[in-house]
Amino acid sequence: MSLLFKYSESFSAFYLPTAIGIVLINWWGPARVLPNMFIIGTLNSWFYNMQNLWLWPIFGSIETVAVFLSWLLFTHQLKGDSSLPNTRHTVLFLVFGLFVPILFEVALWEFAYILDGAFSGALYWERFIRDLLSELIANLGVALPTMFFLTPILGSAKLLLNGTFTTVSRISIENKNLPEVLMIFLALSLMSFIISFDSFWFVYGLFSLYLAIRFGFGMAVLGNAFLFFISYLVPALIQHLWLKQNFVINDTLTNALLGSLLLYLFTTITGRVISDLKIAEEKLHEQNLELNEINKELDRFVYSVSHDLSAPLKSIQGLVNISQLDSSAEHKEDYLSKIEQSVSKLDLFIKEILDYSRNKRLDVQTEKIPLKLLCEEIIENLKYMDNFQTVKFDLEEIDTITISTDRLRLKMILTNLLSNAIKFQKRRSGEIPSVQIGWRANSSLQEIVIQDNGEGIKPEYINQIFGMFFRGQTQSIGSGLGLYIAHEAAEKIGGRILVSSAFGKGSIFTIEIPLNR
Secondary structure, eight states, X not given: OTTTTOOOSSSOOOOHHHHHHHHHHHHHOHHHHHHHHHHHHHHHHHHTTOSOTTHHHHHHHHHHHHHHHHIIIIIIISOOBXXXXXXXXXXXXXXXXXXXXXXXXXXXXXXXXXXXXSSOGGGHHHHHHHHHHXXXXXXXXXXXXXXXXXXXXXXXXXXXXXXXXXXXXXXXXXXXXXXXXXXXXXXXXXXHHHSOHHHHHHHHHHHHHHHHHHHOHHHHHHHHHHHXXXXXXHHHHHTOHHHHHHOOSSHHHHHHHHHHHHHHHHHHHHHHHHHHHHHHHHHXXXXXXXXXXXXXXXXXXXXXXXXXXXXXXXXXXXXXXXXXXXXOHHHHHHHHHHHHHHHHHHHHHHHHHHHHHHHHHSOOOEEEXXXXXXXXXXXXXXXXXXXXXXXXXXXXXXXXXXXXXXXXXXXXXXXXXHHHHHHTOOOOTTOOOEEEEEEEEOSSEEEEEEEEOSSOOOGGGTTTTTSTTOOSSTTOOSOSOHHHHHHHHHHHTXXXXXXXXXXXXXXXXXXXXXXXX
């Protein structure tokens, strides 16, 4: 490439190794790229027949420092994202990743050529402006699309050793619009053989601008790359005399280069802004849908909470009124017992609401948790439940197990599952109610398994038990929030809860938690 696209008096002075070097250094860092750039630049001095030997390393250093500046400013100092996911990172790359390094490179290159006697100092600014414009066009046509399209691919394949990347949609075109896009690229290809570029360069840019406005940043970048390919690269590669004969270094050529560059830049920025607006619109739409769901859930939550809070309060109020009317001492203890039951039910419901709020509000905090100790703590807190003493708990399998996850949410999950196992025992003579807690793991998951021999779940309810305020029995004393909270807490830590049950025989709940948590 250095030999094919070397600087000369020809219009085809597009030095692509600089563009590729800028891409590679922002991907893989200075240590892997700069030595190669210096060797290539120094050897080019020989291939380009530079007369002064002492200028060879200087010539190689200019290109090397320019590529280094791109990495230093864009990736290292400004922490630029190599996948150019939004307007900010795109503009940072255009200014500090391309323009500043190339300005430095071309300015010093022209001095090096003057010192070598390639041309006189009087031609410095003419050469400088022409070569600066052509270099910027080459980088917009090669470096920018390469960074945008290939960075996420390398990042996903773990081959991005230096920069950062964001996975975003590259090009999104509906099938119905595909013929339109193909027609535009076909028209551009035909125009390259029919219309003189130096006179009608703006026509090419208008097609690219249309792609930017119509389809966004991805198509704008692809359009610019295609224009660069058919307008500059193809003629230079096949080395047609047509290019040299039709393009003479003059004001018309300089104006064409300047106009092309400005259209490239305008198309790039326009496409990026259009894509950012579309992304923002999609996010806003998703957030609106999410807010609508939250509002529906909140309405349902408030309605059910108000009902479930008022029921025990009304019960307490009624019992107090009756006890005031009934003066017999033997009934007082019965009234107080029923009031205590209502208060306990109210207290449990308030605790569940607090758990629901904490799960929604608090961030996930990962820590190492001895599973057996946590289960013993939960079981101790549940010992005041009815019929607790009849249940046998088996914790032998988790005796030495430690799990890394959020302690608060894991405790919510286990508390609800174990309390249900106690609550829904199957009272059958000759069979002791039991709850066995186990653990297993594979390459990506750790699983806590809770198995009981209780009442089990009817098949028609299996898919409903994790719904908010769902009760499987009309006489159930629970709020219907427990399993819903457990399900939400599991999702919050990146896991899920699976259930299998045989009605009348028992249930198995499996809590899956990713190992990377």
